[in-house]
Amino acid sequence: MSLKQQIKQDINNAMKERKEIVVSALRMLYNSLINREKEKRVKIAEKEKDLKEDELIKKSQLTDEEIVDAVFSEIKKRKEAILEFEKGGRKELAEKEKREIEVLKKYLPEQLSEEEIEKIARQVVKEVEAVSIKDMGKVMGRLMPKIKGKAEGGLVSKIVKEILSQKTQ
DSSP: OOHHHHHHHHHHHHHHTTOHHHHHHHHHHHHHHHHHHHHHHHHHHHHOTTOOHHHHHHHTOOOHHHHHHHHHHHHHHHHHHHHHHHHTTOHHHHHHHHHHHHHHHTTSOOOOOHHHHHHHHHHHHHHTTOOSGGGHHHHHHHHHHHHTTTSOHHHHHHHHHHHHHHHTO
């Protein structure tokens, strides 16, 4: 079963069990996936004008990796919303967003620990011979494909900055 099918099945199960937070979070995620597939379909249709509709639909199906990207994107949106709700004194809405994040995390691959990220980052820093914070782009460009889907970009960036700032001291 693909990740998308799993999400659809989980929506149906959550509806039967009347789990409002789960239904809400997964519906938003599922709608995001549908929109991403439509965008992908448009791009493919522009490049390959002679495709039949069923071939186009098949080619525009999201891979599990693309679905994981969408999950990360949905989590990021909720984290931003939490900050805004907390600024506005809307604790109950911030809590709802936090519970939705927990629902969405189920669809991510196991995340690397900070120590594991740091170890891989130090390897990459050595590989690209990075010596200062100016080399951040080179390091991130080489590092992110290695850990894509297994770590949040913000955390990776923070760790790489720490490593590179130690090099300049």
